[in-house]
Amino acid sequence: MNNQKGGVGKTMLAVHAAWFLAEAGARVLFVDLDPQGNASYSLANTRQVGPSSLLFFEAPPSLEDATGVTLFAGDRGLDRVDGALASAVLNYRTAFTALADRFDYAVLDTPPTWSGRNYAALMVASSLVSPIDLETYALQGVKQLWAQKATVEKAARAGRPIDFLGLLPSRFQSNSPRQRENLTSLLREQGARIMFPGQAVLTQRQGYAEALDLRQPVWSLKKTAAQDAGREIRGVLATIKSRLDALPA
16 A cells, blocks of 8 residues: 555555455455554554564565464664665565565555555555545645656566556545545546546544544444445455455465
């Protein structure tokens, strides 16, 4: 999950993706690359194996196979990455490769400002989802996001393109005429880059924030609004999973 902007629902989507994949019986690696550790807070009840900075500066731990989510938690040691960028990113790629056969999926949650951690994530990623919000100032940055993504893909993967799953309109306020108009404009101008061909979005719902605070998927909450949110995000996640499963090995 990558977008050089905060507040677009990136961490919420990443954490729910991990829960969704784990519920399907998969072995899921989650790497929180944000020193603030918001995703790590919500995943605190999962198997934790160390700070994510370990992947940049040390040998990865030897892990036994296990279904469910395995977390490398966000920590302040990540602030050191840009100061030792070349060696840190190379070590990250080596560590990630060493862990690959232990997991079926990896979910990488990146920080909202560009750094070596974003670059490292794109270096090892097979797919990319970019949640975006629908405020006017945010949409002005979509073209910049697309241009930057293409440049970084080429550098990170030596010309092998990452499967761009799409821009995902998020935190949509259905009662806002401005956001409805912005969604229409986005679909018209960036239609081929939107995750879904129709107007599928993640709506702004209180249930998502409550779920992250309670450290459980929104679909496990009993409130009607949370159940509506659960159906919405499970549909999105099912599409993501089917796209991932269709990728060549």
